[in-house]
Amino acid sequence: xxxxxxxxxxxxxxxxxxxxxxxxxxxxxxxxxxxxxxxxxxxxxxxxxxxxxxxxxxxxxxxxxxxxxxxxxxxxxxxxxxxxxxxxxxxxxxxxxxxxxxxxxxxxxxxxxxxxxxxxxxxxxxxxxxxxxxxxxxxxxxxxxxxxxxxxxxxxxxxxxxxxxxxxxxxxxxxxxxxxxxxxxxxxxxxxxxxxxxxxxxxxxxxxxxxxxxxxxxxxxxxxxxxxxxxxxxxxxxxxxxxxxxxxxxxxxxxxxxxxxxxxxxxxxxxxxxxxxxxxxxxxxxxxxxxxxxxxxxxxxxxxxxxxxxxxxxxxxxxxxxxxxx
Amino acid sequence: xxxxxxxxxxxxxxxxxxxxxxxxxxxxxxxxxxxxxxxxxxxxxxxxxxxxxxxxxxxxxxxxxxxxxxxxxxxxxxxxxxxxxxxxxxxxxxxxxxxxxxxxxxxxxxxxxxxxxxxxxxxxxxxxxxxxxxxxxxxxxxxxxxxxxxxxxxxxxxxxxxxxxxxxxxxxxxxxxxxxxxxxxxxxxxxxxxxxxxxxxxxxxxxxxxxxxxxxxxxxxxxxxxxxxxxxxxxxxxxxxxxxxxxxxxxxxxxxxxxxxxxxxxxxxxxxxxxxxxxxxxx
Numbered sequence: 001x002x003x004x005x006x007x008x009x010x011x012x013x014x015x016x017x018x019x020x021x022x023x024x025x026x027x028x029x030x031x032x033x034x035x036x037x038x039x040x041x042x043x044x045x046x047x048x049x050x051x052x053x054x055x056x057x058x059x060x061x062x063x064x065x066x067x068x069x070x071x072x073x074x075x076x077x078x079x080x081x082x083x084x085x086x087x088x089x090x091x092x093x094x095x096x097x098x099x100x101x102x103x104x105x106x107x108x109x110x111x112x113x114x115x116x117x118x119x120x121x122x123x124x125x126x127x128x129x130x131x132x133x134x135x136x137x138x139x140x141x142x143x144x145x146x147x148x149x150x151x152x153x154x155x156x157x158x159x160x161x162x163x164x165x166x167x168x169x170x171x172x173x174x175x176x177x178x179x180x181x182x183x184x185x186x187x188x189x190x191x192x193x194x195x196x197x198x199x200x201x202x203x204x205x206x207x208x209x210x211x212x213x214x215x216x217x218x219x220x221x222x223x224x225x226x227x228x229x230x231x232x233x234x235x236x237x238x239x240x241x242x243x244x245x246x247x248x249x250x251x252x253x254x255x256x257x258x259x260x261x262x263x264x265x266x267x268x269x270x271x272x273x274x275x276x277x278x279x280x281x282x283x284x285x286x287x288x289x290x291x292x293x294x295x296x297x298x299x300x301x302x303x304x305x306x307x308x309x310x311x312x313x314x315x316x317x318x319x320x321x322x323x324x325x326x
Numbered sequence: 327x328x329x330x331x332x333x334x335x336x337x338x339x340x341x342x343x344x345x346x347x348x349x350x351x352x353x354x355x356x357x358x359x360x361x362x363x364x365x366x367x368x369x370x371x372x373x374x375x376x377x378x379x380x381x382x383x384x385x386x387x388x389x390x391x392x393x394x395x396x397x398x399x400x401x402x403x404x405x406x407x408x409x410x411x412x413x414x415x416x417x418x419x420x421x422x423x424x425x426x427x428x429x430x431x432x433x434x435x436x437x438x439x440x441x442x443x444x445x446x447x448x449x450x451x452x453x454x455x456x457x458x459x460x461x462x463x464x465x466x467x468x469x470x471x472x473x474x475x476x477x478x479x480x481x482x483x484x485x486x487x488x489x490x491x492x493x494x495x496x497x498x499x500x501x502x503x504x505x506x507x508x509x510x511x512x513x514x515x516x517x518x519x520x521x522x523x524x525x526x527x528x529x530x531x532x533x534x535x536x537x538x539x540x541x542x543x544x545x546x547x548x549x550x551x552x553x554x555x556x557x558x559x560x561x562x563x564x565x566x567x568x569x570x571x572x573x574x575x576x577x578x579x580x581x582x583x584x585x586x587x588x589x590x591x592x593x594x595x596x597x598x599x600x601x602x603x604x605x606x607x608x609x
Binding site: 226229232233245248 | 407414427
């Protein structure tokens with residue numbers, strides 16, 4: 001997720017190596033290696049199965065065995081809530097207490113997920129909205145903050161990138177502000193805007209602002225002089241110069257900045273929700289922790305991951321539209 | 327008054343040590359008539375590309391200047407189009423869009439269809455039909471420079487400035503594009519100022535070849551008239567009795583000046599700065 005490098009698409013090369021590989025097929029061992037390399041999803045599935053199995057086995061706990069315990073001890077355990085008496089008189093582990101004892105297994109988390117997803121769009125109270133709503137809140141909070149920050153950063157970045165002196169003058173400030181964790185701004189923002197809803201959006205804004213600003217300024221500043229020379233000879237008007245030459249020319253660098261911003265904003269939105277108590281997937285994980293429901297916490301973590309992947313792939317599609325190869 | 331005149335132009339840069347200035351070329355005066363094809367040859371560092379940029383308006387002379395049709399050149403403009411050594415095509419635009427950008431700027435009143443017709447005409451002229459929607463990355467060096475030439479010719483500039491246009495193209499393709507350039511130029515007869523390292527290219531294309539002495543303080547040492555009648559082709563010119571005379575003369579000049587490289591004297595070559603260049607004509 002987030003700030004990785006761009007993986008270029010090069011189908012023609014892949015095709016060539018594919019045919020070269022097929023020439024190496026005669027031995028069986030080599031063929032298997034070749035096949036595995038050609039279908040990474042098989043390795044992915046294999047790794048997932050191994051992980052789930054290991055998780056299941058590690059967290060597995062046998063049924064309660066009352067043998068060797070006196071009636072008094074059993075009563076004490078029942079009194080403490082460790083075990084419960086079933087209708088037919090035998091003792092079982094208390095399922096409620098199980099939830100907070102150790103790490104829940106994959107089955108428990110799956111059960112929790114099924115439960116949550118079945119009422120994804122149900123509002124049970126002011127603080128208990130379905131997971132569908134929570135995702136929606138987080139995505140819209142993230143979207144507003146990220147888009148606003150990107151707009152501001154790109155405009156400012158282009159402006160600074162075109163003016164070398166100003167860029168050098170302002171750069172120290174950017175360098176100081178850039179490494180500050182967006183969460184560090186939160187108390188000040190909360191104090192200033194006095195509204196947790198806007199504070200959460202502003203935290204995302206702060207997280208997304210600096211990388212795009214710095215990279216855009218750099219990208220515009222280091223745009224190849226030839227392009228500007230052509231624009232100058234052709235006497236392009238300023239809007240044309242900006243939209244036909246400068247922005248598309250710097251687009252790959254700008255998109256890289258946006259990608260870093262995207263990752264850092266996505267990372268910031270979860271703790272912002274937790275700390276501000278704003279409904280969202282980040283807050284869900286905190287609520288479940290307060291409920292001592294570890295399955296719920298794990299489910300919330302998985303949801304955060306899934307939301308990130310979906311947003312990131314959408315971003316990559318957009319990025320692909322504006323980048324070019326030199 | 328000549329059509330295009332480089333008038334007592336000098337260019338100096340601050341030296342690396344920070345003390346004083348390094349003079350690249352000094353007091354260069356070149357007069358070019360309308361429709362003339364003039365080539366500058368010289369060793370690297372003699373400032374020939376800088377000279378071209380000054381004519382284009384992309385650079386300014388430290389002293390002196392450039393006069394085009396009686397007016398001083400103050401900046402870049404559509405009347406002087408450059409064909410760049412590294413093509414300088416916008417990689418995010420297709421072949422068509424690259425040329426159309428230029429055509430639209432040169433003829434802002436034209437309709438979409440007029441622009442498209444004009445662009446397609448020049449794409450056909452350089453033999454790139456079918457490649458209109460390709461991006462520069464998908465093209466070979468030769469094809470890229472064909473787009474560069476099409477872009478330059480399409481705006482019908484008064485002066486064409488060719489900055490080592492074929493230096494990055496393989497030798498076989500280079501010959502083909504040189505002849506395409508001759509054909510296009512025959513039709514348009516723009517005034518051309520070309521910078522090159524290639525003696526054969528200069529003889530094939532030019533009316534006059536300006537030989538520059540070495541920098542620092544380079545100057546035009548000799549002017550060689552290419553007394554081979556047009557139309558010329560790569561095949562026919564080598565048969566002409568003047569071809570090897572001119573070629574040998576130019577190469578002798580360059581070799582003589584190569585011997586001076588590194589001695590740091592600003593007085594290399596034929597004559598001191600300020601002197602009029604020697605006219606060389608074979609008959």
